[in-house]
Amino acid sequence: MPDMQPDKNEYKQYVEKMSPKPTYxxxxxxxxxxxxxxxxIGQGINDIYMKIINLDELAAASATSMSLIFLGAFLTGLGVYDLIGKRAGAGSIIPITGFANSIVSPAMEFKKEGYVTGVGANLFKIAGPVLVYGISSSIICGLLYYFIKLIF
Incomplete structure (x- = not known):
């Protein structure tokens, strides 16, 4: 009985032929x-806060950030943000709305396990490493900046 296993090159060619071509x-x-x-949308929200509600620039920026975080979390809760992510890919991970999505998604996934062991334990599963390395790198950069300014 002959060996029915294809060799590696034949298999590689078969996989390349059958794999969908990426649309970069x-x-x-x-x-x-x-x-x-x-x-x-964020700029429009900021303009509304500044021109219609008459907030100063700093207050409008803070209110805009909070609004975008709320919208990202709310749309994630409704399942809409995942649909946007499927079509938009990397465009949906704009830092502020993408961060809200990365916090709410695991919390929703583990909600059945309870608020402490489910939501609380998994809330920062994806966002936690981003926070740790972001805060750590900002401290290091701040210290480097301080010592460079001290020397020069």
Whole structure:
């Protein structure tokens, strides 16, 4: 009985032939458009806070950040943000809304396990490393800046 196993080169060619071809250009365009749209929405919210509600620039920026975090978390809770992410790819991970999504998603996934062992234990599962390394690198950069300014 002959050996029915294909050799490695035949298998590699078969996999390459059957694998879907990535659409890099389409993905880049969608990421650019959706990411830009999220940023335009944020700018619109900021303009509303400054021109209609008459907040100063700092207060409007803070209120805009809170609004975008709320929208990202709310849309994640409704399941809409995941649909946006499927179409937009990297465009949906704009830092502020993407961060809200990365916190709410694991919390929703583990809600059945209870508030302490489910939600509380898994709330920062994805966002935790980002916070740890972000805060650590900002401290290191701040110390380097301080010592460089001290020397010069």
């Amino acid at each position: 250009l389409k993905n880049c365009i969608m990421a650019f458009l959706v990411g830009g749209l999220i940023c335009c």
